[in-house]
Amino acid sequence: MKGSFLKNHKMKKPLKYSRALWIFALLTFFVFSCNQSADNSSDQSKNKIDTSNKNTASQTEEKTISYDSIVKVSIVNQDVESYILDIDKSIINWYCVIHTGYTKFKEGKVQLVDGDIVGGDFEICMDSINDVDIDYQLMKEVLVNTLKSEDFFDIKKFPLAYFDLVRVKKNSDNTYEVVGNLTVKNVTNQIRFNSNIHYQDSLILVESERFPINRTKWGITIYSENFEQTDKSFLFTDLVEIQIFLQFQTSSLL
Numbered sequence: 001m002k003g004s005f006l007k008n009h010k011m012k013k014p015l016k017y018s019r020a021l022w023i024f025a026l027l028t029f030f031v032f033s034c035n036q037s038a039d040n041s042s043d044q045s046k047n048k049i050d051t052s053n054k055n056t057a058s059q060t061e062e063k064t065i066s067y068d069s070i071v072k073v074s075i076v077n078q079d080v081e082s083y084i085l086d087i088d089k090s091i092i093n094w095y096c097v098i099h100t101g102y103t104k105f106k107e108g109k110v111q112l113v114d115g116d117i118v119g120g121d122f123e124i125c126m127d128s129i130n131d132v133d134i135d136y137q138l139m140k141e142v143l144v145n146t147l148k149s150e151d152f153f154d155i156k157k158f159p160l161a162y163f164d165l166v167r168v169k170k171n172s173d174n175t176y177e178v179v180g181n182l183t184v185k186n187v188t189n190q191i192r193f194n195s196n197i198h199y200q201d202s203l204i205l206v207e208s209e210r211f212p213i214n215r216t217k218w219g220i221t222i223y224s225e226n227f228e229q230t231d232k233s234f235l236f237t238d239l240v241e242i243q244i245f246l247q248f249q250t251s252s253l254l
Contacts, residue, residue: 081112083204083248085122092124095210095241099143104128106160110204110248117197117204120165120180126155151222158185166190174198178208184218195244206246212239 085108092103103124110120129147134140148155162183169177171194179192193211197204216238221227224238 079113080118082251083110083112084251085109086247086249089245089247091245093243093245094129095243097237098133099131100133101129101131101144103130108163108246109251110165115199117165117168122163122165124161124163126153126159126161129153129155152220154185161185168197182213182218185220187218189217193244202250204246204248206244206248208242208244210241210243212241214238215240 085105087105087107090105090108092105094101094103103126106123106125108120108122110117112118127148129144131140131143134143147153150157162181164181164183165178166181167177167179169179171177174196176195176197177192178195179190181188182191191211191213193208195206195208197206215221216224216226223236226238
């Protein structure tokens with residue numbers, strides 16, 4: 001995967017009148033919601049949004065960690081066993097303070113050598129992005145359509161995002177550090193996070209911690225205080241938290 005941090009912020013094209021109405025409606029949410037504390041009162045199943053604040057990082061600071069160079073794993077061992085992602089039972093949950101939602105996978109797989117995960121790659125369907133906390137359907141559509149627009153993920157031009165697994169390092173019995181390259185809008189940055197990984201007969205179950213990523217590193221700079229020169233009431237956080245749930249089954253069963 002290839003990419004780099006965004007170095008120069010380009011001025012956006014003037015918004016058409018109709019688009020301006022959509023953006024204005026969206027900002028009604030963000031002015032009040034993305035500067036408040038998250039509501040973490042409900043517990044939900046793994047394939048739904050978990051709004052607990054377990055492992056939640058600060059919304060104003062990223063973790064101070066070192067990053068490896070961006071590489072693609074090359075597996076030369078011939079005795080490789082593949083496990084295929086069950087896309088119906090796998091999900092990426094996202095959290096923007098009080099707003100929560102999810103994105104689904106198009107496909108994915110991991111490779112194992114001697115029972116250890118040594119590689120993997122995933123395609124993320126950006127058109128599947130959705131919100132789960134807004135009850136009013138019209139405003140929910142405003143938010144979702146805006147996230148899919150050119151100003152955010154531009155799904156018409158970039159319908160897929162990609163994650164390539166670089167390394168899985170064991171920390172304790174079931175806890176592992178996962179390092180990989182995330183590509184969004186043709187920009188690649190490395191991310192790392194801890195996950196619980198359980199091996200159950202022909203299945204592999206993965207539940208990541210809830211961890212932050214900085215959207216501006218993938219070129220999503222709209223309404224960022226570090227890029228926008230405008231009224232601060234129109235700005236919201238650069239950090240978005242995500243949590244990943246994965247289920248794999250051995251390809252021999254397919």
